[in-house]
Amino acid sequence: MKAKIAAFGEKDIMLIFKAIGIEVFPTNKNLKLEEQLEKLVKEGYAIIFITENVALEINAVIKKYMNKTLPSIVVIPGLGKKENFAVELLRQAVVRAMGVDLFTGK
Numbered sequence: 001m002k003a004k005i006a007a008f009g010e011k012d013i014m015l016i017f018k019a020i021g022i023e024v025f026p027t028n029k030n031l032k033l034e035e036q037l038e039k040l041v042k043e044g045y046a047i048i049f050i051t052e053n054v055a056l057e058i059n060a061v062i063k064k065y066m067n068k069t070l071p072s073i074v075v076i077p078g079l080g081k082k083e084n085f086a087v088e089l090l091r092q093a094v095v096r097a098m099g100v101d102l103f104t105g106k
Contacts, residue, residue: 003046003047004023004043004044004045004046004047005022005023005045005046005047005048005049006022006023006024006025006040006045006047006048006049007022007023007024007025007048007049007050008024008025008026008027008036008037008040008048008049008050008051008054009026009027009049009050009051009053009054009076009078010026010027010051010053010054010078010079011026011027012079013051013076013078013079014026017049022049023045025040027054033054033057033058034058034061037050037058037061037062038061040071041065041071045071046070046071046072047071047072047074048071048072048073048074049074049075049076050062050073050074050075050076051075051076051077051078051079052075052076052077052078052083052085052086053078053079054078055075055085055086055089056083056085062075075089075090
């Protein structure tokens with residue numbers, strides 16, 4: 001069974017994903033961001049890449065899926081101001097999986 005992969009976020013970044021064959025879903029002003037993410041989940045996407053700026057706005061919805069096997073939601077850095085939100089979520093995932101914080105300099 002082939003896993004469906006989606007990328008969700010600002011249009012400029014979506015072009016990168018489209019170039020490598022991933023289905024892209026630029027943010028849609030007619031739908032709330034939460035509704036757009038829920039739609040992707042209901043459509044059965046196993047992996048959903050979300051830009052950091054969008055993830056910051058729908059963090060509560062993302063947290064709902066963090067401890068589930070599917071979908072795997074991956075927050076990626078976006079354009080503009082960096083909040084390190086994507087890196088922090090990755091750090092938390094590594095700590096959960098390995099029990100060690102690989103991101104500390106200690």
